[in-house]
Every structure is written in structure tokens, then in C-alpha cells.
Amino acid sequence: MTSLSTPRRLAASRDETQAGALLWLLLALLVLAVLLPLAAILGQAMLAADGSFAGLAPLRDTLAQPGLARAAGGSLQVALATTALVLPLAYGYAAALTRVALPGRGLFRLLALLPLLAPSLLPGISLVYLFGHQGLLKSWFADGSIYGFAGIVLGEAFYTFPHALMILLTALAVGDARLYEAARTLGAGPLRRFATITLPATRYGLVSAAMVVFTLVVTDFGVAKVIGGQYPVLAVEAYKQVIGQQNFPRGAVIGLLLLLPALLSFAVDRWLQRRQGTQVSARAQPLQPLRQPLVRLLALLYCSAVGGALLVLLGTAIAAAFIQQWPYQLGFTLQHFDFDLVDGGGWLAFANSLKLALYTALAGTVLVFLGAWGSSKLRTAGTAGQLLHALAMLPMAVPGLVLGLGYIFFFNHAANPLHGLYGTLAILVLCSVAHFYTTAHMTARTALAQLDGDFEPVAASLKVPLWRTLWRVTLPTCLPAVLDIARYFFVSAMTTVSAVIFLYTPDTVLAAVAVLNMDDAGDTAAAAAMATLIVASSGAACLLFALLSHWLLARSQRWRHPL
Amino acid sequence: MLTPRTLLAAVLATTSLAALADTTLTVYTALEADQLKAYQQKFEQEYPDVKLRWVRDSTGIITAKLLAEKANPQADVVMGVAASSLLVLEKEGMLQPYAPKNVARLSKAYVDDSNPPAWVGMDVWGAAICFNTVEAAKQGLKKPESWKDLLKPEYKGKIVMPNPASSGTGYFDVTAWLTLFGEKEGWSYMDKLHQNIAQYTHSGSKPCKQAAAGEFPIGIAFEYRAAKLKDGGAPIDVVFPKEGLGWDVEATAILKGTRNLAAARSLADWSASQSANELYEKNFAIVAMPGIAKPNPHIPADYEKRLVKQDLRWSAANRDRILAEWTRRYDNKSEPK
Numbered sequence: 007m008t009s010l011s012t013p014r015r016l017a018a019s020r021d022e023t024q025a026g027a028l029l030w031l032l033l034a035l036l037v038l039a040v041l042l043p044l045a046a047i048l049g050q051a052m053l054a055a056d057g058s059f060a061g062l063a064p065l066r067d068t069l070a071q072p073g074l075a076r077a078a079g080g081s082l083q084v085a086l087a088t089t090a091l092v093l094p095l096a097y098g099y100a101a102a103l104t105r106v107a108l109p110g111r112g113l114f115r116l117l118a119l120l121p122l123l124a125p126s127l128l129p130g131i132s133l134v135y136l137f138g139h140q141g142l143l144k145s146w147f148a149d150g151s152i153y154g155f156a157g158i159v160l161g162e163a164f165y166t167f168p169h170a171l172m173i174l175l176t177a178l179a180v181g182d183a184r185l186y187e188a189a190r191t192l193g194a195g196p197l198r199r200f201a202t203i204t205l206p207a208t209r210y211g212l213v214s215a216a217m218v219v220f221t222l223v224v225t226d227f228g229v230a231k232v233i234g235g236q237y238p239v240l241a242v243e244a245y246k247q248v249i250g251q252q253n254f255p256r257g258a259v260i261g262l263l264l265l266l267p268a269l270l271s272f273a274v275d276r277w278l279q280r281r282q283g284t285q286v287s288a289r290a291q292p293l294q295p296l297r298q299p300l301v302r303l304l305a306l307l308y309c310s311a312v313g314g315a316l317l318v319l320l321g322t323a324i325a326a327a328f329i330q331q332w333p334y335q336l337g338f339t340l341q342h343f344d345f346d347l348v349d350g351g352g353w354l355a356f357a358n359s360l361k362l363a364l365y366t367a368l369a370g371t372v373l374v375f376l377g378a379w380g381s382s383k384l385r386t387a388g389t390a391g392q393l394l395h396a397l398a399m400l401p402m403a404v405p406g407l408v409l410g411l412g413y414i415f416f417f418n419h420a421a422n423p424l425h426g427l428y429g430t431l432a433i434l435v436l437c438s439v440a441h442f443y444t445t446a447h448m449t450a451r452t453a454l455a456q457l458d459g460d461f462e463p464v465a466a467s468l469k470v471p472l473w474r475t476l477w478r479v480t481l482p483t484c485l486p487a488v489l490d491i492a493r494y495f496f497v498s499a500m501t502t503v504s505a506v507i508f509l510y511t512p513d514t515v516l517a518a519v520a521v522l523n524m525d526d527a528g529d530t531a532a533a534a535a536m537a538t539l540i541v542a543s544s545g546a547a548c549l550l551f552a553l554l555s556h557w558l559l560a561r562s563q564r565w566r567h568p569l
Numbered sequence: 570m571l572t573p574r575t576l577l578a579a580v581l582a583t584t585s586l587a588a589l590a591d592t593t594l595t596v597y598t599a600l601e602a603d604q605l606k607a608y609q610q611k612f613e614q615e616y617p618d619v620k621l622r623w624v625r626d627s628t629g630i631i632t633a634k635l636l637a638e639k640a641n642p643q644a645d646v647v648m649g650v651a652a653s654s655l656l657v658l659e660k661e662g663m664l665q666p667y668a669p670k671n672v673a674r675l676s677k678a679y680v681d682d683s684n685p686p687a688w689v690g691m692d693v694w695g696a697a698i699c700f701n702t703v704e705a706a707k708q709g710l711k712k713p714e715s716w717k718d719l720l721k722p723e724y725k726g727k728i729v730m731p732n733p734a735s736s737g738t739g740y741f742d743v744t745a746w747l748t749l750f751g752e753k754e755g756w757s758y759m760d761k762l763h764q765n766i767a768q769y770t771h772s773g774s775k776p777c778k779q780a781a782a783g784e785f786p787i788g789i790a791f792e793y794r795a796a797k798l799k800d801g802g803a804p805i806d807v808v809f810p811k812e813g814l815g816w817d818v819e820a821t822a823i824l825k826g827t828r829n830l831a832a833a834r835s836l837a838d839w840s841a842s843q844s845a846n847e848l849y850e851k852n853f854a855i856v857a858m859p860g861i862a863k864p865n866p867h868i869p870a871d872y873e874k875r876l877v878k879q880d881l882r883w884s885a886a887n888r889d890r891i892l893a894e895w896t897r898r899y900d901n902k903s904e905p906k
Binding site: 073134138139140149150153235236249250251252254331332333334335346347348349350420511512513526527528529530 | 602603606623624629633634636641703704726734767768769770771772776778779783784785803804896900
């Protein structure tokens with residue numbers, strides 16, 4: 007910018023100062039919602055059971071518990087087994103979707119993403135109905151062996167499959183046809199081509215997917231709680247210490263342990279992102295999907311089998327919600343939706359969850375978009391922008407369980423002026439926005455990066471206020487991403503249990519928590535019914551967002567081409 | 570006659586009534602979800618100015634929560650929590666003693682013996698085994714008649730029981746075995762039983778619900794849930810093991826430091842009243858007020874005599890020690906299956 011434009015810059019700078027202040031405000035909010043609760047956990051982990059300072063003694067004591075070592079071992083085993091199971095399954099599925107001219111590709115993609123609509127407790131419930139002692143397929147797992155290791159791994163596989171798939175789809179989507187061409191000319195068979203071209207080109211995606219699956223399994227407790235039987239895992243142990251025995255320091259120590267795999271995977275992921283980069287050169291030829299009839303048939307069969315298995319796991323719990331009394335009275339009934347006589351909070355919990363999802367989607371989308379916009383488009387973003395971007399990456403590395411614990415320690419402290427938030431729906435919204443911030447922030451940044459950085463300076467030089475540029479240009483162009491963010495927040499808030507399990511009160515009880523409590527009390531059918539309601543509403547929300555996006559795009563197109 | 574004193578009394582009465590207007594009491598409870606509604610309706614009908622807000626969970630969790638909140642109690646009243654837990658709270662000085670209006674009409678055995686009492690019993694709940702007859706026939710299992718029967722190898726992996734750390738029902742099972750068989754024999758009984766247990770559940774109701782659904786053929790539970798499920802058509806037999814049954818008293822107490830003392834007393838009064846006992850009677854064979862209970866087709870007439878002779882004070886005083894030992898032996902040692 008030259009000195010000639012100085013007066014114009016002065017004219018625009020009032021907006022920019024405002025925007026800069028807003029950025030600092032957003033930064034303060036993130037510090038409050040993410041950083042301070044985490045610091046509170048660290049502090050709490052150094053307290054004795056009676057609240058006095060004990061240094062590293064609680065850490066030592068907790069680590070010395072024989073139960074903890076077993077739980078850590080159990081978590082490690084199920085996480086490794088799930089990763090080993092999900093990775094090849096998802097890789098094959100992603101390859102079929104990206105590299106083969108698969109009939110019904112869109113349908114198969116949707117099918118594989120269905121698990122995202124359900125709380126992680128749902129696959130556990132389905133597995134009981136499928137492979138439990140009264141299960142339809144009980145002979146597959148003799149003598150109730152589904153309770154424990156096998157059940158946890160299968161349930162987690164369902165829960166983590168879409169997460170792995172999304173990463174692998176991206177990794178497999180690009181490739182250089184010339185390499186395959188050359189390999190074929192040199193006489194390399196399909197296996198050799200896969201081992202020397204496809205696999206190396208997607209290794210970063212594979213590592214990234216493996217880390218995500220591993221971390222999700224270690225930090226999830228929904229599956230293990232329902233189907234884990236007596237199999238010990240860390241996440242359930244943390245839950246038991248805090249909810250069952252109200253031993254907060256010990257819960258904090260286990261929470262810190264749960265943070266380790268997440269931090270590790272976060273670090274590996276960052277490192278990979280730096281190493282990646284030049285996978286596809288400018289002269290690369292786009293891949294042509296394979297069209298051989300045999301390959302297409304095999305891919306179709308494979309995707310039908312994997313997608314079908316996911317559908318069965320989802321469908322079983324939904325079907326169970328409508329059966330009178332499995333396995334003795336198989337008539338159709340709606341009685342399990344009458345939640346009055348079972349634990350969990352019933353329809354109030356469902357209404358609360360809808361509210362939470364709605365508020366989280368609204369507040370989260372506004373905050374995330376403003377933060378991403380400010381930190382990437384604002385000339386005056388400076389330190390605040392960098393700090394905000396760095397802090398926005400942090401929630402990805404913090405398991406929900408740990409974040410929830412941090413919220414207890416931070417907000418339930420008598421000295422905290424925000425103490426009044428504790429036990430309200432507002433704190434649940436704050437926690438959910440913080441919990442799912444990173445993915446939303448990344449989506450917003452990606453969308454914003456596609457816009458030319460010249461828009462703001464040009465608009466400023468035309469004396470168009472910054473806010474109007476944001477409202478008239480930036481936001482409409484990013485609308486698909488904004489709707490994506492809102493949908494992501496809505497569905498995540500609807501299905502999550504891990505962060506909110508420590509924060510709800512009888513007045514703010516949530517649907518996914520109700521599923522857990524109903525199952526705990528032995529009311530499995532009611533739990534299935536509540537899980538069904540969650541799936542139905544997150545499904546409906548996705549549909550609604552898709553329609554809205556369609557309609558708004560049509561409208562914004564019209565706005566872009568006025569008569 | 571309108572003396573200044575009666576005037577003053579009248580004024581005081583109206584102000585205290587005004588103070589009661591629409592108080593919301595936070596009540597911690599371990600009562601079953603399907604009992605709460607009837608109790609709440611009846612109470613709010615008789616005391617329209619007081620609203621109840623329940624915080625419900627299993628006995629162990631409610632107890633742990635109350636202890637954790639000792640410095641800053643969130644509950645006004647605890648209702649329907651095991652007396653062995655309330656005795657722990659009493660020892661910590663957390664209860665506000667109060668003699669409800671009707672306390673003289675209640676059986677002394679089920680009311681705290683200090684004066685005024687720290688807690689007042691509502692009803693007694695005791696052990697029972699739910700035995701799924703359909704699954705038993707399929708798997709060729711014989712009906713157990715005693716606790717010792719449960720050790721038979723044929724029941725391996727067929728039995729579920731509540732975790733005593735979280736469930737009051739689980740805890741009185743353990744204390745009853747320690748009372749019946751003695752400390753040493755009791756633990757060795759549980760060592761062997763552990764070999765046959767498929768799962769320890771969080772709640773005391775779940776084992777019987779799982780037995781009723783045939784998921785596990787034998788559930789160690791309590792008589793209310795068993796009778797209720799049998800009434801609902803579940804294919805179960807309710808077994809009362811012949812050595813004797815563990816039991817505890819569901820009781821009500823006021824938390825010291827409640828800001829709603831007058832309303833809390835109303836709930837304590839109601840909890841000891843005849844109309845409340847008539848509601849308890851629908852769920853339990855033994856209620857605190859004599860002469861109210863009616864026979865239940867699923868529960869034997871001599872039920873009260875089958876309860877083990879055990880001292881709730883001992884159960885309370887040894888709660889920490891017993892649960893630590895139990896957790897050390899079985900919870901931490903539960904092997905991956």
C-alpha cells in the first residue's frame with residue numbers, strides 16, 4: 007500500500023479497529039472456554055482428596071493403582087485392535103469410492119457417514135441385541151463373549167469408521183495418472199502398482215486416519231460403558247472416579263492421561279501436514295476411475311458388505327425401540343417412547359438436546375466464522391489473529407471427557423465470578439462450541455482462503471465499510487461452508503456425551519446422557535428409543551441443512567446476477 | 570380470645586406460611602424412577618406450596634455426591650436413600666435431626682434411635698433373586714434355592730449382580746453375606762461367587778431387568794423390582810435364598826444448612842405420614858408404619874422374618890473398609906473376557 011492511499015486507510019481504520027477489538031474479545035472467549043479449564047485440570051490433579059495441595063502425590067498414587075495400569079492396557083488394546091480393523095476397511099471403501107466407477111457412489115458415501123448421526127452408545131445397544139445372549143446372531147459370539155473386548159472393538163469400529171473414511175477419501179481423491187501409466191508400461195502388476203504408487207502417496211492420510219481412530223477410541227466411553235462388561239478402559243475409569251466416587255483429583259489425573267494420545271496424534275498430524283504438500287505436481291494428469299466390469303462388481307460387493315454392516319448396526323437399535331419385550335413379546339409398540347417411568351429425564355432431555363444443538367449451531371457458527379475471518383482477512387489481526395488461530399487448533403487435541411472435567415474444576419470454583427453459569431444450559435452451549443471448535447474453524451478458514459485477499463483492501467479503497475464487505479461479499483460466497491459448520495455443530499451437540507456428562511443437572515439433562523442412564527438402569531429398550539430420537543433429529547437436521555443450502559445458493563446466485 | 574400472644578402467633582403462622590410459598594426443594598434420592606412420580610404427585614397435592622426437584626441416582630453415587638458437597642450442600646432433603654448411607658452422613662454431622670409429626674406411629678426398628686431422630690425410615694427393601702424360567706429350561710439350569718447354590722459350576726457366567734460401590738442393593742448383599750457367613754467365610758464365598766458372575770452392574774434394578782429379558786438367566790436383585798417385572802409378564806421366578814436376606818431401610822433426612830428448613834420439614838412430615846406409607850405399601854412388603862402393609866402375591870407372608878439379623882450401624886461404620894476390599898478383590902481384578 008502506498009502513501010497515496012493513506013487518507014482512505016484512515017477512513018477504513020475505524021472498522022478495522024473495531025474488528026481488531028472483536029478479535030481480542032473472541033480470543034478472550036477461547037481462553038476462557040478452552041485454556042483456563044485445561045489449566046484448572048492440571049491444578050486439580052495436584053490436589054489431595056480433601057482439596058489440600060499435594061504436588062505430584064495424587065499422580066503417583068493414581069498411577070500406582072493396579073486398576074489403572076489394567077485400564078490403560080485395556081484402552082491400548084482396544085484402540086490398537088480397532089485401528090487395525092477400521093483402517094483397511096475404510097481404505098478399501100475410500101478406494102472404491104474414489105478410484106472405481108462405482109454405481110451409486112453418492113449413496114454409498116452417505117451410507118458410510120450415517121454413524122455420525124448417532125451417539126457412540128448406539129452401536130453398543132445394537133451389539134447387545136445382535137450378539138448378546140438373546141441376540142439374533144448370538145451363535146457368532148458364544149457365551150456372551152460380545153461383552154468386553156470384541157464388543158468394544160466392533161462398536162468403536164462403527165463409531166470411528168466415518169472419521170477414518172473422510173480422511174482417506176481426501177487422501178485417495180488425488181493422484182497422478184502418469185505414474186500408473188508408466189508403471190503399467192514397465193510391466194508392474196496391480197499389486198505392485200498399489201504397493202509402489204498408491205500406498206506411498208496416501209501414507210500421510212493413513213497415518214492421520216490411524217491417529218484419529220486411535221484417539222477417538224481411547225477417549226470414548228460410550229461404547230465401553232454399554233457393551234464393555236467388566237473389560238477395563240481408561241475413559242470408563244475416569245467416569246467412575248468422578249461420577250461414581252466423586253474422586254475429582256483422581257479423575258483429573260486420568261483425564262491428563264487421556265490427553266496424551268490426543269496430544270501425540272495432534273503433534274504427528276501437524277508434522278505430517280508440514281511434510282506433505284507436494285504430492286501432486288502441476289503437470290499431473292487426473293486419474294480416470296477404473297471401469298473394468300469385474301473391478302466394479304467387486305467394489306460394489308465390498309461396499310455393500312461394509313455399508314450394509316453399518317446399516318445393520320444402526321437399524322438394530324432403531325428396530326429394538328419398537329419391539330414390545332425382546333425376545334419374548336415381539337409385537338410393535340410405541341411404549342418405549344413413554345419415558346415417564348424410566349430414568350434419564352425423558353422428553354425433557356430430548357427437548358434440552360434440541361435446544362442445545364440449536365444454540366450451539368447458532369453461537370458456534372457466528373463465533374467461528376468471525377474468528378476465522380478476522381484472523382485470516384483482517385490486516386490488523388496481528389498477534390490476536392495468530393493467537394486465535396493457534397488456540398483454535400487446541401480443542402482438537404482435547405478429548406470431550408477432559409474438557410468436561412476442566413469445566414467442573416474451572417466453573418464450579420466458588421471464587422470464579424462465572425460460577426453462576428454452572429448448571430445452566432449456557433455452560434453446555436459454551437462447552438459444546440469449544441469442544442467442536444477446531445473442525446469448524448478449519449472449514450471456515452478453507453472457505454475463506456478460496457476468496458482473493460484483495461477483496462478487503464479494494465473495498466476499503468472504495469470506502470466500503472469492512473462490515474458491509476463481510477456481509478455482502480465474504481459471507482454469501484462462503485455460505486455453503488457456513489451451513490456446513492452449523493450442521494456440524496448441530497449434529498455434534500446432539501450426539502455428544504463425553505463433555506457434557508459432567509455438566510448437566512436434572513433441569514438441563516440431555517438426550518444422549520439419558521441413553522446412558524437408561525442403559526445403566528437396565529432399560530435397554532427405552533435407551534434404544536431415545537437413541538432413535540437422536541438419530542432421527544440429527545438426520546432431519548442434515549436434510550434441512552441440505553435443502554437450506556440448496557435454496558440459499560439458488561438465491562445468492564440470483565443476488566450475484568441482478569436483473 | 571384475641572390476646573396479643575395469639576395475635577403474634579397468628580402473624581407468625583401466616584409469615585411462615587408466606588415463607589413457604591412455592592418453595593422448590595432439591596431432593597436427592599435413590600428411589601426407583603417408576604416410584605417417584607406417584608410420591609411427588611401425592612406430596613404436592615397435600616403441600617401445594619412446595620415443589621420437588623429430584624436428583625436421582627444409585628445409592629452409592631448419591632452418597633458420594635452428598636459427601637463431596639459437604640462443604641456446600643446442594644440438597645435440602647434426602648429421601649429414599651439407604652439408612653446405612655444416611656448413618657455415614659450423620660457421623661459426618663451433615664444431617665439436621667427432626668422428629669416428624671407422625672414419628673410416634675412408626676415402628677421403632679426403622680427410625681434412627683437418637684432423639685430427635687436424624688433419619689426416619691419409609692420402608693424396607695431386601696434381597697431377592699430373579700430367575701428366568703424360560704432360559705433355565707433351555708439351558709437346563711436348576712432353580713437356586715440358597716446363596717450357596719449360586720456357587721454351582723453350572724451357573725458360571727449366568728449371574729449378574731449390582732456393584733456394591735454404586736448400588737445400595739449390592740451393598741446389603743455383601744454385608745448380609747459377611748453377617749451370615751462371618752468375615753472370612755463371607756469373603757471366600759464372594760471369591761467363589763465372583764467366578765460365576767458375568768457382570769457387576771451400576772444399578773440395583775438392572776440385574777433383574779436383564780434376567781427378565783433373558784440376557785442373563787439369574788439376577789441378584791431386590792423384591793420390588795422382581796415383583797414388578799413378574800407382574801409385567803416377565804418369565805421369572807422370584808427366589809428368596811433360604812440362608813437369609815440382606816436388607817436396608819429407605820429413609821428420609823434433612824440436610825443441615827438447608828435454606829428451606831420449613832419446606833424440608835413438610836416433606837419429612839409427609840414422608841412419615843399415613844398417606845405416604847399407603848403409597849410405599851404399593852411397592853414394598855414392609856413399611857415403617859405398622860398395620861399398613863398388605864400381602865403381595867409374589868412375596869411370602871413371613872418375609873420380615875427371613876431378613877438377616879444385621880446392624881445398620883455396623884454396615885455404615887464399615888462401609889468404606891468393605892467397599893475398598895470389595896473393589897480391590899473384584900472390581901480391579903475383573904479380567905478382560
